Each structure stands twice: as C-alpha cells, then as structure tokens.
Amino acid sequence: MPNNLPSIVQISQLTRCYGQHTILDNITASVQQGDVIALLGKNGAGKTTLLETILGFALPDEGEVRLFGTLHHDIDAKEKQRIGFVPQQDELLEQINPHEHLAMFARFQPNWDQALCDRLCHSWEIPLITRISKLSLGQRQKLSIILALCHKPQLLVLDEPVASLDPIARRQFLAELINIAVDQQTAIIFSSHIVTDMERVANKVWVLKDHRLCWQGELDTLKESVVRLHITATGALPEQLQIANTVREVRHGKTAMVTVSHWQTALLPTLEEQLQAQIRVEQLNLEDIFLELHA
Numbered sequence: 001m002p003n004n005l006p007s008i009v010q011i012s013q014l015t016r017c018y019g020q021h022t023i024l025d026n027i028t029a030s031v032q033q034g035d036v037i038a039l040l041g042k043n044g045a046g047k048t049t050l051l052e053t054i055l056g057f058a059l060p061d062e063g064e065v066r067l068f069g070t071l072h073h074d075i076d077a078k079e080k081q082r083i084g085f086v087p088q089q090d091e092l093l094e095q096i097n098p099h100e101h102l103a104m105f106a107r108f109q110p111n112w113d114q115a116l117c118d119r120l121c122h123s124w125e126i127p128l129i130t131r132i133s134k135l136s137l138g139q140r141q142k143l144s145i146i147l148a149l150c151h152k153p154q155l156l157v158l159d160e161p162v163a164s165l166d167p168i169a170r171r172q173f174l175a176e177l178i179n180i181a182v183d184q185q186t187a188i189i190f191s192s193h194i195v196t197d198m199e200r201v202a203n204k205v206w207v208l209k210d211h212r213l214c215w216q217g218e219l220d221t222l223k224e225s226v227v228r229l230h231i232t233a234t235g236a237l238p239e240q241l242q243i244a245n246t247v248r249e250v251r252h253g254k255t256a257m258v259t260v261s262h263w264q265t266a267l268l269p270t271l272e273e274q275l276q277a278q279i280r281v282e283q284l285n286l287e288d289i290f291l292e293l294h295a
C-alpha cells in the first residue's frame with residue numbers, strides 16, 4: 001500500500017553558516033517513521049548544528065526543514081509535543097528535584113507513560129528527592145533521557161546522550177531505544193562518538209564530513225559498500241593499482257591493502273585478473289568505516 005504520509009523530517013538544500021564560516025553546505029535528507037539514524041562526524045563536524053537546525057532552534061541560511069510536513073519554525077505547541085530532544089548540555093531546572101521535574105513535565109504531555117517513567121527511574125536509580133543541582137553528570141543525563149522518552153515522541157533527537165552513562169546504563173538505554181523504535185515506530189536521530197553503540201541500534205547512517213553528508217543510507221549497504229581489499233600478487237604489483245573509488249592504499253612489496261567505497265562483489269574476478277593477484281575482501285565494522293572515511 002503506498003505511504004502518502006509526509007516524512008517525519010525533510011531537509012532540503014540546507015546551508016547553515018556562523019559568520020563567514022559555512023558549517024553545513026547544501027544538505028538534503030529525510031527521516032521516515034521507524035528510522036534509527038546514526039549521525040557520525042568528527043568533533044566540530046557540525047552534528048549539533050545540524051540537529052539544532054532541524055529542530056528549528058536556528059533558521060537555515062538557505063534551504064528549509066519540514067517537521068511532519070510543516071516548516072520547522074511554523075510548528076505549533078501540539079506538534080512540538082511529538083518531539084523528544086536530549087541536548088548535549090542538559091537544560092534541567094537546577095532548584096527542584098527529579099520527582100518534581102518529571103511531574104511538572106508530565107502535566108503538559110498528553111501521552112506521558114508513567115509506567116515507563118517509573119521503570120526507568122527505578123532501574124537507573126534516579127535519586128528522586130535530591131535537588132537536581134546535586135546530581136552527577138550521568139544522573140542528569142539519565143533524567144534528560146527519561147524526560148525525552150516518556151512522552152512517547154514520534155521524533156526523538158539525541159545529541160551525545162550517552163557520553164556520561166556507565167556501561168550498564170548505556171546498554172539499558174540502547175535496549176529502550178530499540179524497544180521504542182520497534183514498538184512505537186518512533187523516528188530517531190542519534191549522535192554519538194561511541195560508534196559501537198550506534199552500530200547496535202541504527203538502521204541508517206549519516207556521515208557528516210567537510211560540511212556535507214558524505215554518506216547517507218542503510219547501515220547494511222554502507223557495510224557492504226566500504227570494504228578493505230587484501231591483495232597478494234603472483235608477480236609484481238603494477239605501479240598504479242587504479243582501483244575505482246579507492247579511499248586509502250597501503251602497499252608492501254607484492255601485497256597491498258586497499259580500502260574502497262562503492263564496492264560490488266561482482267568486481268572481484270575482473271580485479272583479480274587485472275592485477276594478477278588473489279584478493280580477500282574484508283568487511284569492516286562501522287567504527288573502522290568511520291576511521292577509513294576520515295583517513
């Protein structure tokens with residue numbers, strides 16, 4: 001059956017500058033229901049800028065962003081309730097305690113899931129009656145996540161949500177993300193430097209590099225596309241290997257290790273013939289792919 005619903009997020013030719021500096025250059029991308037998108041990029045690549053621009057905290061210099069089909073700066077309070085956001089630096093109210101904060105927030109959220117809130121507060125050992133200014137960084141981060149998850153958003157945007165979480169809480173958090181993505185079909189955009197975590201939960205990847213999305217697509221396709229070729233020649237290797245879409249090349253005598261993008265298995269026999277070599281194709285994990293794309 002055709003799906004005529006608008007994308008949850010539609011980014012069209014988005015450019016964003018700070019002063020003279022272009023941070024995001026002509027980005028076009030979309031997010032559909034049920035997508036879990038890992039947003040990857042080096043420090044300063046523009047991940048926070050992209051996430052905040054998507055949410056309408058700043059206007060693009062060029063292009064536009066639509067949330068649920070509406071221009072992001074035109075969405076009303078009701079539509080805002082469909083969004084959950086965990087910012088890199090939390091915006092918790094310091095002078096009240098988590099119990100009061102959660103209760104206050106829940107009053108304005110028609111879809112608030114008190115059972116989920118109670119469960120997470122219990123398993124994450126949130127000190128409910130301690131003033132927020134006295135909580136540890138990790139406890140604050142957990143509270144921000146609970147605030148963002150429990151109103152059952154249709155779009156969840158997470159900017160480095162796990163940086164301060166211990167490994168147990170991180171695993172629990174990832175499990176919750178998978179649950180809500182599967183059960184509620186929530187669209188999730190998730191930025192983190194813990195790439196192994198992203199690989200566990202994401203089905204799509206956006207890689208931000210040189211101000212653009214140098215990759216956007218299915219995680220599995222990315223993993224099939226970027227591979228490392230281990231080449232062992234029977235004789236001498238040609239001076240120029242001339243392998244299409246080479247990302248990085250390391251040579252040593254009759255052997256070479258070449259990382260390529262846009263790989264297709266069907267290319268293998270021709271390449272072996274061309275180089276008079278045996279080639280082993282190594283699949284890479286997401287962290288290795290990220291490192292190779294930035295080598």
Ligand SMILES: Nc1ncnc2c1ncn2[C@@H]1O[C@H](COP(=O)(O)OP(=O)(O)OP(=O)(O)O)[C@@H](O)[C@H]1O
Binds near residue numbers: 050
């Ligand atoms: N308010 C601002 N004014 C001027 N430049 C800014 C401002 N905020 C961010 N920048 C610059 O924009 C670029 C992108 O920053 P951003 O915070 O979006 O990167 P990031 O990918 O989220 O980085 P990190 O992984 O370190 O959190 C950086 O060069 C940063 O210095």
